[in-house]
Amino acid sequence: MADTMQFDLVSPERSLASFQVNAVQIPGADGDMTAMPGHTPVITTLRPGVLKAEGPDGAKEYVVSGGFAEINATGLSVLAEKAIPLNEMTRAHLDELIADARAKHESAKETFKNEPGPVDDAAKLLADMVALGDHIAL
Structure with missing residues (x-):
């Protein structure tokens, strides 16, 4: 190997x-x-x-x-x-990623009103982005 x-x-x-x-x-x-x-x-x-x-x-x-x-x-x-x-990650980068995830979540809630799967996936993405910021201390 x-x-x-x-x-x-x-x-x-x-x-x-x-x-x-x-x-x-x-x-x-x-x-x-x-x-x-x-x-x-x-x-x-x-x-x-x-x-x-x-x-x-x-x-x-x-x-x-x-x-x-x-x-x-x-x-x-x-x-x-x-x-x-x-080492190039800034708070502005993180804010952009969170804003994109939040927009995807809002869009999923509008598009998939009676289908929780896509809405749950978008909510998880948003939660993961916020947790990422905590993990890297931004």
């Missing part, structure tokens, strides 16, 4: 990372997980949270708002809805 694997993180705006890692902690929608070289192939959705990539040159952290992670034989690819390096 190799000591490292390829890690790529992209968002619609830009490519944020492409380097070798020993492990990546992923904020999965069904629970946090750590991907390491030799991990079983899997695709998972992301919840808002901090993604931490640990490599030979140290650890790098990114705030992600959602998206997908694919682990395969060659490495890990993360396609994030929005991603920002943690």
Whole structure:
């Protein structure tokens, strides 16, 4: 088994990372997980949270708002809805993410009046965004 694997993180705006890692902690929608070289192939959705990539040159952290992670034989690819390096995250970024989540929740309440599933999903997204701010102390 190799000591490292390829890690790529992209968002619609830009490519944020492409380097070798020993492990990546992923904020999965069904629970946090750590991907390491030799991990079983899997695709998972992301919840808002901090993604931490640990490599030979140290650890790098990114705030992600959602998206997908694919682990395969060659490495890990993360396609994030929005991603920002943690050291670049500001209160203004967080306020924007929360405002977007709040707008999605309000839209879901209007669109899905008798369908609690989508409204509950939007409420969870909003709660996750607020919790993210507490987690990163913004």
